[in-house]
Amino acid sequence: MKEFISEQSHGKEIVDVVFEAAQGAVAAIKKHGEENVVNGAFGTYFKEDKAFLTFDSVYRVFDKVPDFQKAKYASSIAGPPEYQLAVKHWLFDSVGLEIDADVIATPGGTGALSSTTKNALAPGETVIHPDIGWGPYKTIAKENNTPVEYYKLFEGDHFNLESFKETCTNVMKAQGKVLAFINDPCQNPTGYTMSEAEWDDVLEFINKLSEQGPFILLHDVAYIDFNLKGDEYKKLFKKFTAMNENVLTVIAFSVSKTLTAYGMRVGAQVLISNNEKGRKKFKHACGNTARGVWSTVNNGGMVAFSDIALNPENKQAYLNEKDEYVALLAKRAKIMIKEAEEVGLPLYPFHEGFFLTIRIDDHVVKNELHLKLKEHNIFFVNVYGGLRVAICSIPITKIKGLAKRVKEVLDTIVETENETITDKSAESSNENDNANA
Ligand SMILES: Cc1ncc(COP(=O)(O)O)c(C=O)c1O
Known part of the structure; x- marks a missing residue:
């Protein structure tokens, strides 16, 4: 039977991961207070005083x-x-x-x-x-x-x-x-x-x-x-x-x-x-x-x-104003990269810009980390191969210590994963034992 939408428009239910993550962050801010939430989901620039950047x-x-x-x-x-x-x-x-x-x-x-x-x-x-x-x-x-x-x-x-x-x-x-x-x-x-x-x-x-x-x-x-x-x-x-x-x-x-x-x-x-x-x-x-x-x-x-x-x-007035914020991004990134290195949190190669991405190849671990971080009021965007951290929207005070916090959550997930794998391999070796019997 024909539907309101055309054949071509099937499968278009939009799940925009950026908007979804951003909404989660906004809800958490309402519930827990701005100071307790790391909003690394927004792809728009926020200043150190947390105000939206307008030139x-x-x-x-x-x-x-x-x-x-x-x-x-x-x-x-x-x-x-x-x-x-x-x-x-x-x-x-x-x-x-x-x-x-x-x-x-x-x-x-x-x-x-x-x-x-x-x-x-x-x-x-x-x-x-x-x-x-x-x-x-x-x-x-x-x-x-x-x-x-x-x-x-x-x-x-x-x-x-x-x-x-x-x-x-x-x-x-x-x-x-x-x-x-x-x-x-x-x-x-x-x-x-x-x-x-x-x-x-x-x-x-x-x-x-x-x-x-x-x-x-x-x-x-x-x-x-x-x-x-x-x-x-x-x-x-x-x-x-x-x-x-x-x-x-x-x-x-x-x-x-x-x-x-x-x-x-x-x-x-x-x-x-x-x-x-x-x-x-x-x-x-x-x-x-x-x-x-x-x-x-x-x-x-x-x-x-x-x-x-x-x-x-x-144009010169714009360039003067903008350059300050290009430098601020570099400052935020430098802190995150240095701390990530110190705690062993892998990042994709970063040079400049609004975002950096935590590298997580295992899909299951990545999704789990994304969810668990939300429980810690840390909001990133789940992308292919990792979690996107919008340094454009996180002030320095909240970037400091962030890599460590993320790494700690990641470690608990990896530990649980390993235990599950060990349990599974124990089970499968039991199965093999049974099969051998
Ligand atoms: C990589 C990339 N391309 C293009 C765009 C388009 O943005 P807009 O349509 O607002 O100019 C964006 C916005 O986030 C982007 O991140």
């Missing part, structure tokens, strides 16, 4: 945006011309790059990821994601009916180039084109940033593979403005201009993260390709998606971003 350099500019600009539709589906210019200025001009790119405004980075998936792949075609990645990648794939193949993000403490190559090669063989996601710098959830040499290897491989079919590289730069090198990182984009004609790079830019203005819902797709015809076609398709899915993006937000990006004084 004065952003909101005083936003205050000056005239009411009519906040009220009106954007002048273009792809975003007002000044916004398109501002995005290019932010990503390219600030490091002296002149790149011929198309910009399409999207509601946050999420809009860019989703529209790219939708317009690069037909339903049923496979998208490639990292095995350890931002949870909603899966939701986006489900929404677009694109199955997912995963490459292993790490080999030891490095980007797993071989796994990336193998996964892309197999998918190219199977469907004649590839859409692959790379989230860099400050990867969510690990805080890993690829080296320039790793990028060179990846791009060399993509160029080669694109001889067999179109390769769309989705470069998710959500946390780009929170990397320690600052704008220097953006020099990398030059490399995308030297790719074969069969390669399209889509940079997914998130104003949510850059300005810590998550609810403003502003972002962009930035298209770079030496195949101008193909790039324009892609741009038009994304414009249609915009019109047909969300219409235009928040105009007041786009105007405010443009006023910051294109006015050197405003």
Whole structure:
């Protein structure tokens, strides 16, 4: 019998692990008091005084945006011309790059990821994601009916180039084109940033593979403005201009993260390709998606971003303010990493950014630890291969001693596990004894 929902919309009951963990933390704070809860679930930035981080350099500019600009539709589906210019200025001009790119405004980075998936792949075609990645990648794939193949993000403490190559090669063989996601710098959830040499290897491989079919590289730069090198990182984009004609790079830019203005819902797709015809076609398709899915993006937000990006004084004020919080993240991370090392709590390789991740390969132990930590009022997000610790939302006073607390809980779980295994092996040896009798 037919149902209200279509065949395609089955299996969409949304369990968003981030929102779920965040709600748990909020409930615990209400019950036990803020001072007794470690909320490492929120992916938004909280200051040392526990207040939500809002930049004065952003909101005083936003205050000056005239009411009519906040009220009106954007002048273009792809975003007002000044916004398109501002995005290019932010990503390219600030490091002296002149790149011929198309910009399409999207509601946050999420809009860019989703529209790219939708317009690069037909339903049923496979998208490639990292095995350890931002949870909603899966939701986006489900929404677009694109199955997912995963490459292993790490080999030891490095980007797993071989796994990336193998996964892309197999998918190219199977469907004649590839859409692959790379989230860099400050990867969510690990805080890993690829080296320039790793990028060179990846791009060399993509160029080669694109001889067999179109390769769309989705470069998710959500946390780009929170990397320690600052704008220097953006020099990398030059490399995308030297790719074969069969390669399209889509940079997914998130104003949510850059300005810590998550609810403003502003972002962009930035298209770079030496195949101008193909790039324009892609741009038009994304414009249609915009019109047909969300219409235009928040105009007041786009105007405010443009006023910051294109006015050197405003931009400098933002950079001064933001740099302080990039440094604070590094300080929080340093404490956690040092203490984790001291107590033997394994972490994935971390360089910078909002998150780091405790490495737990055993699925059962990981789930158990996630649950047990909640009983201790410690809230992290359960991700593939570990538990994500949002250092962006934990003040230093609560980071101190956290690794030890987690390790103690982990040890009790591992001990119980070992006992169960010993019991089980005793049972099974009894079984064997019986069998022998
Ligand atoms: C890795 C990553 N990509 C993209 C996004 C998109 O964020 P937004 O849609 O708010 O710009 C996020 C947000 O948390 C993220 O963590």
